[in-house]
Amino acid sequence: MAELFEMTDPGAIAGYADVALEQSIDSAAGLTYAVPRQLADLAVGDRVLVPLGRGNKPVTGYVVRLRDSTQQTRIKAILSRDAQAVSLTPDLIELARWMAGYYCSPIGMVFASMLPAAVKHGTGEIMQTLVGLAEEKSAKCEVRSAKDESNPKSAIRHPKLSPLQRTVIATAQALAAQGQPWTPMRDLADEAGARTISPVKQLIEKGVLVTRHESAIRAASLLEEQAKQVPAPPPVTLNAGQKQAVERIAQSVGGGFSVHLIHGVTGSGKTEVYLRVIEHLLNGNGDAKPQAAEHIRNPKSEIRNPKFSPAAIILVPEISLTPQTVARFMLRFSSAGVAVLHSGLTASQRHDQWRRIRHGQARIIVGARSAIFAPVPDIHAGVIIVDEEHESSYKQDQLPRYHARDVAIKRAQLLNIPVLLGSATPSLESYYNAVPDAKPEAAANPKSEIRNPKFYYHHLPDRAPGLTLPTVQLVDLRDERRKRYQMTGSAGVHLLSLKLETELRRAIENGRQAILLLNRRGYANYIACPDHRCGWMMECDHCDATMVYHKDQSLPAGGMVRCHHCLSEQMLPVQCPTCGRRVTVFGLGTQRVEEEIARKIPQARLARMDSDTMRSARDYHTVLDHFRAGEIDVLIGTQMIAKGLDFPNVALVGVISGDTSLNMPDFRASERTFQLIAQVAGRAGRGGETGSALGLVIVQSFAPTDPAIVLASKHDYLGFAQREIALRRDVGLPPITRMARLVIRNEDHLKAMEEARKLADHLAQHNARLDNAVRLRGPMPCPISRIAGFHRLQIELIAPRAGLIQQLLTSLRNAGLVRSDAHTAVDVDPVSLL
Numbered sequence: 096m097a098e099l100f101e102m103t104d105p106g107a108i109a110g111y112a113d114v115a116l117e118q119s120i121d122s123a124a125g126l127t128y129a130v131p132r133q134l135a136d137l138a139v140g141d142r143v144l145v146p147l148g149r150g151n152k153p154v155t156g157y158v159v160r161l162r163d164s165t166q167q168t169r170i171k172a173i174l175s176r177d178a179q180a181v182s183l184t185p186d187l188i189e190l191a192r193w194m195a196g197y198y199c200s201p202i203g204m205v206f207a208s209m210l211p212a213a214v215k216h217g218t219g220e221i222m223q224t225l226v227g228l229a230e231e232k233s234a235k236c237e238v239r240s241a242k243d244e245s246n247p248k249s250a251i252r253h254p255k256l257s258p259l260q261r262t263v264i265a266t267a268q269a270l271a272a273q274g275q276p277w278t279p280m281r282d283l284a285d286e287a288g289a290r291t292i293s294p295v296k297q298l299i300e301k302g303v304l305v306t307r308h309e310s311a312i313r314a315a316s317l318l319e320e321q322a323k324q325v326p327a328p329p330p331v332t333l334n335a336g337q338k339q340a341v342e343r344i345a346q347s348v349g350g351g352f353s354v355h356l357i358h359g360v361t362g363s364g365k366t367e368v369y370l371r372v373i374e375h376l377l378n379g380n381g382d383a384k385p386q387a388a389e390h391i392r393n394p395k396s397e398i399r400n401p402k403f404s405p406a407a408i409i410l411v412p413e414i415s416l417t418p419q420t421v422a423r424f425m426l427r428f429s430s431a432g433v434a435v436l437h438s439g440l441t442a443s444q445r446h447d448q449w450r451r452i453r454h455g456q457a458r459i460i461v462g463a464r465s466a467i468f469a470p471v472p473d474i475h476a477g478v479i480i481v482d483e484e485h486e487s488s489y490k491q492d493q494l495p496r497y498h499a500r501d502v503a504i505k506r507a508q509l510l511n512i513p514v515l516l517g518s519a520t521p522s523l524e525s526y527y528n529a530v531p532d533a534k535p536e537a538a539a540n541p542k543s544e545i546r547n548p549k550f551y552y553h554h555l556p557d558r559a560p561g562l563t564l565p566t567v568q569l570v571d572l573r574d575e576r577r578k579r580y581q582m583t584g585s586a587g588v589h590l591l592s593l594k595l596e597t598e599l600r601r602a603i604e605n606g607r608q609a610i611l612l613l614n615r616r617g618y619a620n621y622i623a624c625p626d627h628r629c630g631w632m633m634e635c636d637h638c639d640a641t642m643v644y645h646k647d648q649s650l651p652a653g654g655m656v657r658c659h660h661c662l663s664e665q666m667l668p669v670q671c672p673t674c675g676r677r678v679t680v681f682g683l684g685t686q687r688v689e690e691e692i693a694r695k696i697p698q699a700r701l702a703r704m705d706s707d708t709m710r711s712a713r714d715y716h717t718v719l720d721h722f723r724a725g726e727i728d729v730l731i732g733t734q735m736i737a738k739g740l741d742f743p744n745v746a747l748v749g750v751i752s753g754d755t756s757l758n759m760p761d762f763r764a765s766e767r768t769f770q771l772i773a774q775v776a777g778r779a780g781r782g783g784e785t786g787s788a789l790g791l792v793i794v795q796s797f798a799p800t801d802p803a804i805v806l807a808s809k810h811d812y813l814g815f816a817q818r819e820i821a822l823r824r825d826v827g828l829p830p831i832t833r834m835a836r837l838v839i840r841n842e843d844h845l846k847a848m849e850e851a852r853k854l855a856d857h858l859a860q861h862n863a864r865l866d867n868a869v870r871l872r873g874p875m876p877c878p879i880s881r882i883a884g885f886h887r888l889q890i891e892l893i894a895p896r897a898g899l900i901q902q903l904l905t906s907l908r909n910a911g912l913v914r915s916d917a918h919t920a921v922d923v924d925p926v927s928l929l
Contacts, residue, residue: 109135111165112173114145115191116156117203121908125159125202129172137161139185142177142210155215157206159188179217182453183209184470186509193505197897199904199913199921200495208495209468213442214449225277226295228267229305255301259294263287264303277307328423331367334560340368340553345375347513347551348478354504356484356529357517359555360810361777362562362741365517368555369480370427372515373407373459376478377431406458406471409480410499412488413437413463414735418716421461428459436462436469439712464489464499467506477512479503483738484516484525485770490926498924500525516550519777519812520770523823525550526816527830565748565780565790567808569799570594572752588681590688595749595793596695603699603728607746611692611731612775614755616705617643617684622656624671624678631673637661639881644680645707646690661883688731688751704732737775746790748779753796753804760878761928762828765803769815772807827870829924833897835904836928837913838877838920840885848874850919851888854912858890861906869894869903878929885917889928 108129115125128145130137137143139158147154153174183191187209195202212218256264266287270278284292298304333341340357347353359365411420416437425433434448434457451457453470460469471477481489481500489499500516507514516525529550558564570592579589590613591599602609620643622633633642635658642656644667652667671678685705692699702718709715715735721727723742730736750772757768772794780790796804806815824831837854841847851874862869873890880887894900904921907913913921 108132108172109137111162111170112137112143112158113160113162114143114156114173115159115202115206116145116147116154117206118147118154118201120203121201121914125156127162127165127167127170129170130161131172134173134176137173137176138182140183140188142179142181142183144174144177146171146174156203157183157188157191159192179215179220181210181214182470184472186506187468187470189509190468190502190506194495194497194502196905197901198495198497198923199908204494208465208491208497211442211445211449211465213446216442218442218446220446224280225307226267226280226283226299226304227277227307228264228271229302256298256303257294259287259289260298260303263289263294263298267304280306328426331364332560333367333371334364334557336553336555336557337364337368337371337559340555341371341375343551343553344368344372344513344515348372348376350513352508352511353513353551354507354528354549355513355515355551355553356521356525357515357553357555358521358526358529358812359517359519359553360558360564360812361519361774362558362564362781363519363555364559365482365519365555366423367559369409369482369515369517370423372478372480373428376405376407377428377458379405406460406477407480408460408462408466408469408471408477408503409482410462410464410466410489410503411482412486412738414488414715414738416461416463416712419741424459424461431459432457433459433461434469436460436466437712438463464491467499467503477510479507479512479514481514481516483518485518485520485522486738487767487926496920496922498926501924520773521812521816522830523766523816523820524830527820530816562781563789564810565776565792567776567792567794567810568594569753569804569808570793570795571799572795572797575795590683590691590751591695591749592793592795595795598747598791598793599692599699599729599749600696602747603696605746606744608722608725608727608742608744609729609747609749610736610740610745610775610778611688611729611749611751612734612737612771613683613685613688613731613751614734614771615684615752616659616686616707616733617657618646618654618686618690619644619680619684620682622667622678622680624674624676626671626674626676629671629674629676631671633668633678635661635663637663637881637884639879643684646686660879683752685731685733692729692731700726700728702727702730704730704736706733706735709735734771737771737778740778741781742778743781745779745781748775748790748792750775750792750794750796753794753807754798754801757798757801757803759929762823762826763926763928765801765819768801769803769807769812772804773810773812776807776810827893832893832895833900834925835892835900836922836925837873837890837892838922839874839888839890840918840920842884842886844886847886847888851890854907854919855890857907857910857912858892858903861903865899865902868899 109132110130111127112130113125113127115122126145137158139161141158142155143158144153145156146152151171155177191202191205191209194200194205263283267278267283270276270286278286280292280295284295287294289295295304299306336359344355347355357365357368409424416435416439421433421435432451434452436445436448440448448457449470452460453472455472460466460471462469467479481503484500491497504514529552572592575592578593599609620641622642622644624631633656634640635642638658638660640658640660642658644654644656646654650666652669654667655664656667657664668678670676685703689701689703692701702722704715704718709718718727718730719740722730725744753772754768756771757764776792779792794804794808798804802818803815820830823829828834839847839851839854841850855871855874858871862871870893871890872893874888877887877889892900892903900923904913904923913919
């Protein structure tokens with residue numbers, strides 16, 4: 096039963112705390128509770144157990160504010176601290192409050208994203224026994240002779256100790272001298288060469304060794320173990336662009352908050368720039384007094400650990416977290432401690448890594464999207480790095496719908512440290528913040544150090560020493576069909592053009608490797624009646640989308656059809672349900688590419704990399720290891736192979752269909768097409784060859800004259816950005832403006848329309864008070880109007896400033912019209928409009 100404290104009894108309490116609950120209660124301020132005397136050392140960020148409601152149900156929450164007084168006359172008390180003694184840093188608490196407001200999400204759901212479930216539940220936690228020297232006893236045992244001074248194993252000459260026991264004591268003394276006074280019992284026995292722990296136990300009984308108990312995490316070996324097997328790269332000599340970037344960024348380390356956009360072509364050595372900046376930080380050159388905003392500090396305990404401990408958080412796309420990526424940081428910063436956070440970890444491993452970070456045992460944190468919430472303690476100076484900042488995978492597609500890049504910028508602002516954004520194809524939002532006029536000549540001018548007060552811009556136009564950009568050739572698939580017809584009398588169905596097929600054969604014959612990209616998995620994306628008069632086409636029963644055929648010879652029908660939206664599956668129909676004709680499958684997918692290459696070039700060793708074949712991170716790493724070892728000639732895959740892969744033997748990259756995403760109903764379609772082609776093209780020519788062995792990229796398309804494809808083939812990002820931003824300015828779309836999107840979902844279409852109209856009317860009413868500064872579009876059907884049986888309608892909010900959109904969203908929240916349920920989704924700064 097929760098205890099109620101009267102204000103007339105001040106001696107019973109130590110103060111008051113505002114606690115944000117891990118519930119879907121939409122209140123960032125939290126509920127106020129009394130702090131009992133036994134919890135007087137409570138701090139902002141501590142996880143606590145508090146009573147809620149009439150039944151005083153115990154629920155967990157986080158202390159977001161401590162106060163000395165309250166206006167309430169009767170108040171419930173905090174029950175206890177969290178059983179796992181979990182706490183978040185004060186800056187994460189403030190970050191959660193900002194995210195809850197900006198992304199229109201209950202703060203409890205933000206905390207759920209910040210703290211892994213494995214940490215909450217104590218997964219893998221065990222109690223272990225540590226042993227150390229008992230000073231008085233061990234001192235009495237130390238009887239040395241002059242001739243034994245050089246032999247540590249003969250340091251103990253006590254007649255009652257066996258030689259093995261003396262070795263154990265000497266080992267414990269050596270470990271203590273190295274700064275490790277306490278060692279797990281089993282580890283000490285192993286270090287001393289004992290087969291069992293009996294000698295250690297005997298010394299404990301004699302009082303020579305003493306014990307203590309502490310919790311530890313039992314976790315299997317991590318990605319770092321694989322990384323240790325990766326050979327160290329040769330020393331790197333920076334080119335002029337890299338040197339300038341490192342020098343300019345290093346000046347900002349320790350100097351407060353700043354945002355740096357590193358725009359470097361593929362292979363320009365952006366990672367080496369990151370490494371040099373971190374080296375500069377860890378060497379103490381970025382040492383500065385704490386300057387984080389006052390409101391994120393605990394007023395009762397401003398700095399828990401005054402020791403200066405600079406740290407770096409490095410975000411990379413999930414798919415780029417290979418052993419090679421981790422190895423580069425481990426080899427360079429092993430003494431600082433490297434932690435890894437990504438979805439491939441077991442629950443115990445995630446708990447272990449989180450605890451290492453929280454206790455300051457790891458100062459270099461490498462991870463995917465959620466690593467931005469790494470609980471780095473007491474950062475006085477540091478840096479946050481977001482590699483491949485344009486990646487859409489940094490955007491979470493469920494509550495809270497945050498973008499890790501933007502959250503990284505906000506956290507860096509709270510901590511008053513610099514943040515680095517790196518990409519060969521920056522998002523137009525980041526580029527616009529760095530170069531607002533978007534003129535290539537302005538962006539490429541090295542004399543203009545600051546382009547915009549928001550971001551610093553660093554351009555790396557050249558590849559690292561010894562590397563050159565590959566040659567890109569465009570193939571018009573319309574001409575290709577005519578050529579094949581002239582040669583064979585039948586155009587047939589060929590996914591590989593004559594040019595790509597020829598170059599692929601040549602690469603394999605010369606012992607080189609190739610990467611082929613098709614951003615569409617499966618075998619065929621259309622199942623239809625061959626009679627055009629019938630017109631039947633197979634669609635998902637639950638979505639307004641076509642089914643995709645996946646070939647599988649183990650099934651009676653030779654395969655199955657699957658919806659890529661709701662994941663429903665069924666057997667491939669034999670006959671058209673309308674006219675009875677035998678159905679046909681057509682279209683393209685990675686399975687079909689694999690089949691065609693196996694038929695045309697049977698000697699080629701193939702591997703396919705898409706979400707059908709890559710069931711886990713282990714599958715992904717295994718295929719890459721085989722490819723790196725030269726056991727695979729051709730790697731076929733979706734967009735996952737376009738990111739961060741560095742294989743020096745890749746001489747050919749083929750884009751099977753360059754315009755797959757070009758005509759999607761999304762204003763970012765051209766941007767995504769450019770990024771995908773430019774990124775995958777960058778996988779070729781990374782071996783430092785010269786002459787005819789330079790990398791070659793072949794891009795096949797039915798629209799080879801589209802500006803996005805043409806400019807990508809020329810590696811001309813600046814020209815593309817200038818053109819695309821001008822188009823966005825003409826129609827008032829991001830990055831010139833800011834956008835939010837409301838999606839209303841309901842299995843009943845009429846109810847969805849009714850709810851959408853209610854939201855639209857409320858928005859229009861409040862927008863009138865802002866002089867209609869926000870452009871409202873909708874309600875209207877989403878591009879995919881039904882998914883998993885839910886009809887989908889959308890309302891778009893477009894405004895010149897984010898603050899205007901926030902005012903309208905706040906009015907919806909205050910009116911209780913948006914809730915964290917399955918019927919309404921609020922997406923601020925959406926990256927996809929499908």
